[in-house]
Amino acid sequence: MRSLSPGKIAVFLTVLSLALGTISMRAQFPPALNLMPVPAKAQTGSGFLRVDETFRLSFAGYQEPRLEHAGQRFLEQLHRQTALVFASRETVDPAKATLLVTTEHESKTVQELGEDESYTLDITSSGAKLHAANPLGVLRGLQTFLQLVTITPEGFGAPVVSIQDQPRFSWRGLMIDSGRHFMPIAVLEHNLDGMEAVKLNVFHWHLSENQGFRVESQKYPKLHELGSDGLYYTQTEIRGLIAYARDRGIRVVPEFDMPGHSTAWFVGHPELASGAGPYQIERKWGVFDPAMDPTNEKTYKFLNEFISEMAKLFPDAFFHIGGDEVNGKEWDANPTIQEFKRAHGIKDNNGLQAYFSQRVQELVVKHGKTPIGWDEILVPGVPKSIVIQSWRGADSLAAAAKQGYRGILSNGYYVDLGWSAARHYAVDPLGGAAANLTPEEQKLVLGGEACMWSEYVDPENIDSRIWPRTAAIAERLWSSADVRDPASMYARLPGISQRLEWVGLNHRTYQRRMIERMAGAASPEELAALQLVVEALEPVKDYTREGIGAEPTSQTPLNRVADAVFPESEEARLFSGKVDEYFASSCKDAALASELRAQLVKWAGNDARLRPLAERSFLVQEASPASSALSQAAEVALAALDRITLGVPLTPDLRKQQLDAQNALELQAHKVQLTIPLLPAFQKVIDAATAGAACTISK
């Protein structure tokens, strides 16, 4: 994983123009083209195409119901964006269209990897033309048009521009884990809408886990009846979701994780397991012992029937068999399995898993699908047709490519880790060792997938853990490799985030409800104090949350401050940007100093304002250590800022003492699963206040 160089991130100073060679270099606000992902080529002109109630959409060339649906959705979204009432929704005469869409021919009956998604979009002040080889390109181009529509001094409009666009990678996915926390169909639909908006094209649906088996099986109904607490998708719902995805140009790849991560299968079918059973649905998180018995022919008979059923239900050419994280304990404890290993000369559990994996892959191929699995399935001798999904990293992916295997990158795109958008954005499927692959080998790197593992998300906050950061990942996977400036990305992200709520996601609005739940009956001042602390903090990163506090389970309510805070605090990012700006002025910008001061004063005094609420609410009380740490840290930074403005430097000893204090405060916040993303900015202020540091000298 390459870390982002901590350069100055000037918000709203768009450097989008760097990515669009033909656009002038002039930094401007608002961005010239507020698009995410950035298109391959764009030539801007001057002026706008007016978008008013006379707007008409028309389709020429190849026609199909999916295009009609796309047109309806387009007009609905355009209405949401503008509130304009379009006089007629009927198909109109192409000659009178404001936006004329021309499609050359159909796409595949079942959407395939690598289909043409290119399009051209030409907008002049009198009309717009979208042209694509097939409906997939049309879907992409319509989203580009919608993103371009904005408010102007004279009404709504789309800027004059000429775009030629196609994706860099053909596999651009989002994985949602419906196993650990069940996600209702409506939640998935909104997320498919979000995927369409940022041109993602694969929904990887993680459907079985230790904590739940989520698909109705008509052949083996005990799988979902006993393995899901009643929380599963019917086959009708699944077909509906696949059709919903197809309408949006998105493939649906199902994952049934085997031979581990499979406790929920064994509740109804203990005969598949390597242990003695009986089994219960797992309530805790982690890697567990239960695993399928790879030595029992009945396992393969069962899986043959099961895969046969699922291969018909899910039309996509790929079938994900998981394969990750088997700890081997049940295998070691089972004498029959040990005997099997000896008899077949299998020297360790990796070998046993390879044997299982090979058998399952044969079944998948038999039922007409291409197997895909996590890194672990790549063992010597496995057929070159399989696809590796790498949770281990780009180097692992590069190694696979060197052996001739196709792969997709997920390491670096785990959105459950709470990383910043910039950190995900810096990860490239062709980065690391992959950068040294030959062009032919690089073609084997198909793309990547954002992964939403669901230990700490429920239907209420999952959108906020996926979006808007996944839009940055989507840009990494669609746009040219040289579109990589985080300042430009952050300049455009708020606009995309806003539009994603228009399609039905709740990644911003969820927070107020959670704050109000934690507050109960509260005064406006108390609510404001709680909001201030929630907006300034972030959840602890990576999987550190696992080790903090009482052991969480799938029944633990996700109603705490750690569940309510954004993974990436906008407030903290904006403040940090202003601190950098202040230092760039050599601490001479007095207005900025006073703005920073006012913000620090607010944070410093906030814990006291929150106290009465903490006394009434156990959830606010629980977060008190973090609230108090934030206020104390702000207090220290405030004193340092005052020293800068007064020209009274800190001694190095005091500096060290204060930085130590900041570190201690961060640990205090960690105790309640929170982190203070403002600390690096606060530390910069302390550094700058120190005798000998740049700003004090320059005064």
Next chain:
Amino acid sequence: MRSLSPGKIAVFLTVLSLALGTISMRAQFPPALNLMPVPAKAQTGSGFLRVDETFRLSFAGYQEPRLEHAGQRFLEQLHRQTALVFASRETVDPAKATLLVTTEHESKTVQELGEDESYTLDITSSGAKLHAANPLGVLRGLQTFLQLVTITPEGFGAPVVSIQDQPRFSWRGLMIDSGRHFMPIAVLEHNLDGMEAVKLNVFHWHLSENQGFRVESQKYPKLHELGSDGLYYTQTEIRGLIAYARDRGIRVVPEFDMPGHSTAWFVGHPELASGAGPYQIERKWGVFDPAMDPTNEKTYKFLNEFISEMAKLFPDAFFHIGGDEVNGKEWDANPTIQEFKRAHGIKDNNGLQAYFSQRVQELVVKHGKTPIGWDEILVPGVPKSIVIQSWRGADSLAAAAKQGYRGILSNGYYVDLGWSAARHYAVDPLGGAAANLTPEEQKLVLGGEACMWSEYVDPENIDSRIWPRTAAIAERLWSSADVRDPASMYARLPGISQRLEWVGLNHRTYQRRMIERMAGAASPEELAALQLVVEALEPVKDYTREGIGAEPTSQTPLNRVADAVFPESEEARLFSGKVDEYFASSCKDAALASELRAQLVKWAGNDARLRPLAERSFLVQEASPASSALSQAAEVALAALDRITLGVPLTPDLRKQQLDAQNALELQAHKVQLTIPLLPAFQKVIDAATAGAACTISK
């Protein structure tokens, strides 16, 4: 209409206890019982019933599917409120229930006016019991329980309390006009959920208007096919909504407005009209000429068939025939109609309408329904069985009751007029002349209905025009007549408003989207400036909007600042409360003065901060006169406040000059359909700053 005395409205100083005789008088925050509507009797105890993941609901006594649905919805809502994961949703052993619900017997197959809705709810620290005669009382009691659940220092809980409750009025309605702006089923469903939450029991569905005929008629399909722009409810959808309402203890009363307000009928059926036609769907607002021909027997044949069909579709015993606002122009212009009047000795158009009304009422009765209509249908000789819905006022209702007619009040409950919650709250169906009715006559006043006419609402902002103010109306109709303290109401309204969003309404969250639409790509500072002005302003009141600006139509986008502002500004109400508090301290509370000052400084400087955005957005630009007026008015109030704190009084001349300036600024805001609700508070400051006024003397 009785106007609210402008006494001090101390927010969060609950005087709820006044209403609940058995509760101590101690004013407290948060309110002892955060309930709306206030129950008839409540005896509070000490402590809480813990609500955690072991919470179990159980039903005893009479059982039916509606109770099961209610139980499921209850648990879903409890989950939303707490995020608790309840281990099992199955029916549990009554002995183990946390909340045991006992129902004596069934309610009517079709919900009837005046059915028993009473319940008792006893909550102790170890369990709760809800008891009701029939499922309607259970529905009401479950909502009371949900409102009681709150966060405490030890977890979620419901306070120990003993409640005996029943409604004051049997007809507690909300009317939604689906004619002028079509409202999708989902919008109506959310509103039914909101109605259930505040114990309203009649959904009056205004289904036909000049601008649209919204019901599928299988007998006369041209009605909806040609009269609705394709925006109508299918009979399947209607049956679904009626079932949805019944599940929530809500009757559905359909309204087909006749003989006026009926242009949309005539697009497909010009033969019903008094004019020559052809007719088009009306796009403008107002009272129009087209009216049914009351002299043509074919009209009654048609209506007989139509009412027959609709009487079967809508099971409620009441059938609303409208009857309002016929201007008579088409009648006057039609020689055949004139001849009919002469031949039948009908002396004027009122008489003609009475004739029509009588004929239609006969048809309604023939098809087994009781007619209800607006004031106009009350003419001499009309049967005593009809119900009058009064848009004219309580006096009109009282006059009807004196003649023996039943009535419901809507005058004073028109939520489209933009009044404050307090103003609606002060209106009582037994107020005005009705207060002098005999007890027997008073029984004829069945209750009231909030009316949401839809000229200036669309699916995006309608919730905000209905809620939370309709919760105050619901309390007026449910709670005892002496529950009438606006301070108590305002202390509880924010909590209810928050819970109404939990059931799916968007009356608060819509605003941010509208702000962002108006802003386009904007910096956080610009967005904050726009939000500040949106939160401080209100739409012009009553129907004054009609006369301002270009003539609006049903195609006019509702995307302006006037559409985005809340009907009642919480910011303005809170500031006004603080001004009153400051004067109550004889201007001695320096902390409060500085708080007021800071707020005024913000408003005063806001227009300048908004300027860059106004230059980029036509919608922000349009509101500039109001934004500028707000800033100027705040500037003047700021100067006055500074005079108070400095002890330098204003001269009477200056006072007059400044008050005149404020009035001029209000007129400036009116030009863009906005009003500045802060002005009365600003004027108080100016008054207090004047030489001789209380505060300057007290210094």
